[in-house]
Amino acid sequence: MNQTLERWSSRRAFILAVTGAAVGLGNIWRFPYITGENGGAAFLLLYIAFVVLLGLPVMMAEILIGRAGRRGPMQSLGHLARQAGSSGHWRWLGLFGAFTVFCILSFYSVVSGWSIDFMVNAFSGGFVGKTGPEIGAGFDAFLADPLRMTLNHTLFLVMTMVVVAAGVSKGLERLNNLLMPLLYLLLIVLAGHAATMAGFVPALKWLFTPDFSALTPMVFIHAMGHAFFTLAVGACALMAYGAYMPDHQSLPGAAVAVAVLDVAVALLAGIAIFSVVFTQGMDPAEGPGLVFVTLPVAFADLPGGAFWLGLFFLLLLLATWTSSINLAEPMVATLQGWGLKRRSAALVVGLCVWLVGLLCVLSFSTLSDVYLIGQMTFFGLVSTIPPEVFLPLGGLLIAIFAAWVMPEQEALRALDAGPNGFRLWRAVVRWVSIPLVVVVLVSGLI
């Protein structure tokens, strides 16, 4: 397959696209609830350390491979491996990435669908005046309704695949240019609103006063997986975007900008969410329902609550939309590499993800007592193992490929940070990121 000629139209477009991929459920839904479950500040610190030591250098490795290969992930890896005189089997890493995003997208689309339902319900005043138990029961009833869940899952997936089918420059860029600034604006308004609440100071204390006794090997695994997940690293998804990165743009600069924007969203969302949680005296360790249960309860009593809540779910929907587009891209790029037209590829991917997504939908009703590995439902399994095991594993292989296998000149050129910048990046990947992933993975899994 020949190199792609498609490019993001500007540096800004590239940063927006990668930020759009990074900021999503991970920041707004997953970050608050796993921080809540893992004890707050100590987890937060660990996650930020992993973002800096692992997420960022591996993100650069991943984008660099895509940029040097300028093809779909599988094809880029195969091409660069052969160029380096190494085994063409490296291309299977691209397929592993596609499998990972496939699993992730199947639950991602279902949870994102919840935000469509909740947004409509919130704006139409459906939560106003309801008590905590009523809202909790409403959420349970929603989960137990496969038809309503399927409808939202379908809607969300169609939204995603339509943009993917339109292609990068036409579809993604226009959407990102519009959505990302709006997202930040909404988030700042919400966090500003949170600052007026009684729970604001307790939320800050809880988020920023670490208790290191809470750290166990499993907490390390959760924090590492989350760092990969939130930055969208480890599944060759950013590799697919790197293929369209313009020449003459320093990669580390772009990656740092993305990581800062990503962590900022998580912190702003965390502050907004925990301020309402503490104002209402609720439990931060509520689990995956945190955003969907506690926030409607919290906003139900507040002046203008219906509007703020609706706005929040709109924000969540916009953020997940740009991420799911990125999740779908490596699969579509791979199928394109096998000769399919972009539209047909988008249709095939959409249909397959939709079908597996149905199993996630049913995990809350018909299949709720079917337990797979480790007492998890199908939903539990695909929302845990791919982010916490597959992404770090994929990231590890990506890092090894970029720092040890790829021809040095290619890597140097694709990083575009000068010889010293390149040496620094490579030393960090070789001697910090790679050993760290191995140690955390091994200690967590045994």
Ligand code: PHE
């Ligand atoms: N980063 C996205 C989020 O935080 C999820 C994602 C993971 C996207 C892996 C692409 C690849 O929601």
